[in-house]
Each structure stands twice: as C-alpha cells, then as structure tokens.
Amino acid sequence: GHDVEIMVGAGGSDQFWPHGYKWALERSKMLADYDVVxxxxxxxxxxxxGFARLRDHSPVPIAGCEVLTRRQSFIPFIERGAFDIIQPDVTKVGGISELRRILWMALDHNILLVTHGWNTALGLAADLHIAAAHPTAKWVEYITPSPYIDEIASTPFVIDGDGLLKIPTTPGLGIELDWDRIKHYSGDVS
Structure with missing residues (x-):
C-alpha cells in the first residue's frame, strides 16, 4: 500500500551481473507503477x-555507488549526474570525514545521499549520526538481521513502531561494544 516506502535493489554490483541498460530501463518503468522510491x-x-543515460530516462530515481571505496571514485558519477541518490558505505570510503566530503559533493550537485550500512554496529551508528546531522538525509540503509550489527553492540538497535532507529546519544558514536561477541566473530587473534 501507500503506507510503506519501497526501495528496490537490483543487485547490479554482483560480479557476474548479466543485465544492461535496456533491462534496467524496462524495469524502472515497471517499478514506477508501484511508486518505488x-x-x-x-x-x-x-x-x-549507462547510469547517466538511465537516470535521464527512468521514471523512478536511480541509486548506486555502494561498492565504491574512496571519495575520488565518486567524483565522475557525481559530475556526470549518474545518480539521483548515492549510497556510500562509511566503512569502505575512509570513515566519517571522507563520507562527509562525499555528502557535500553530492549536495552541491543536487544528489541525495543514503548511507549504505551493510557492515557493523559501529558503521550503523556512524551512519545514523551522519544522517541526523545532514539536512537532506531521510534514510539509512542497513541489513537486519546481522550478527555484526545485532550482536556486537551491548545495546542492540531496535526499529520502533514508526520504522525508525533511535540515534545513540552517549559520547562518541553512542554505542558500547560487547567484546566477548567481537572475539566470537573475529576468532582467536592471540
């Protein structure tokens, strides 16, 4: 229904992605009928x-850049207007300072930024703070369930009745790590 916002991830960042521009344009037209965000x-x-051309012709906003690993790699996509929304991952692009630089480049080009938090509780906490501090941020993308998010923080993130995550308010990123769980997932490092 119209009570829920739907975003569709095609999976094009997969190494063996078989589809091209024609497929993407046809799917974007189909998705427009369903008010996809x-x-x-x-x-x-x-x-x-291909992304610049698709953005010019797609009836729905085009998002991407989740796999890029440094600020400089975003520049050609931003300057070409290849996306309506870019999705940097704070744990891949060099941390909060670099993500902020990407965010401001995007803003200068009227491109929205949605952080891509498919990583850890620390990454999600950073994403939430970045989104809260930026005037155009509306969403934070993250995966659930994920042991690296759900189990390594002493206090887990919880989606409330409105579908929102509470932004941590204690010092730093606002979360405390469960070191026993981190050791469990990282293996014996001694």
Whole structure:
C-alpha cells in the first residue's frame, strides 16, 4: 500500500551481473507503477555512461555507488549526474570525514545521499549520526538481521513502531561494544 516506502535493489554490483541498460530501463518503468522510491544498482557499478543515460530516462530515481571505496571514485558519477541518490558505505570510503566530503559533493550537485550500512554496529551508528546531522538525509540503509550489527553492540538497535532507529546519544558514536561477541566473530587473534 501507500503506507510503506519501497526501495528496490537490483543487485547490479554482483560480479557476474548479466543485465544492461535496456533491462534496467524496462524495469524502472515497471517499478514506477508501484511508486518505488528508488531503483538501486540496476547496472554494473562501473557503468557511468549507462547510469547517466538511465537516470535521464527512468521514471523512478536511480541509486548506486555502494561498492565504491574512496571519495575520488565518486567524483565522475557525481559530475556526470549518474545518480539521483548515492549510497556510500562509511566503512569502505575512509570513515566519517571522507563520507562527509562525499555528502557535500553530492549536495552541491543536487544528489541525495543514503548511507549504505551493510557492515557493523559501529558503521550503523556512524551512519545514523551522519544522517541526523545532514539536512537532506531521510534514510539509512542497513541489513537486519546481522550478527555484526545485532550482536556486537551491548545495546542492540531496535526499529520502533514508526520504522525508525533511535540515534545513540552517549559520547562518541553512542554505542558500547560487547567484546566477548567481537572475539566470537573475529576468532582467536592471540
């Protein structure tokens, strides 16, 4: 229904993604009938020209850049207007300071930013703080269930009745880590 926002991730960042521009454009037109908020990664992640062309013709916003690993790699996508929404991952792009630089580049080009938090509780906490501090941020993408998010923080993140996550308010990123759980997932490092 119209009570829930739906975002569709095609999976184009997969190494063996078989689809191209025509497939992505056809799917974007189909998704428009369902009021989809955005269509994510419908092309291989390095197809700047394809994404720019798709953004020009798609009736739904196009999102991507979740696999890029440094600020400089975002520049050609941003300058070409290849996306309506970019999705940097704070744990891949060099941390909070670099993510902020990407965010401001995107803002200067009228591109929205949705953090891509498919990583850890620390990454999600950073994403929430970045989103809270930025005037155009509306969403934070993250995966649940995930032991690296749900189990390594002493106090787990909980989605409330409105579908929102509470932003941690204690010092730093606002979370305390459960070191026993971290050791469990990282193995014996001695």
């Amino acid at each position: 955005w269509f994510e990664e419908p092309l291989p992640p390095d197809d700047i020209d």
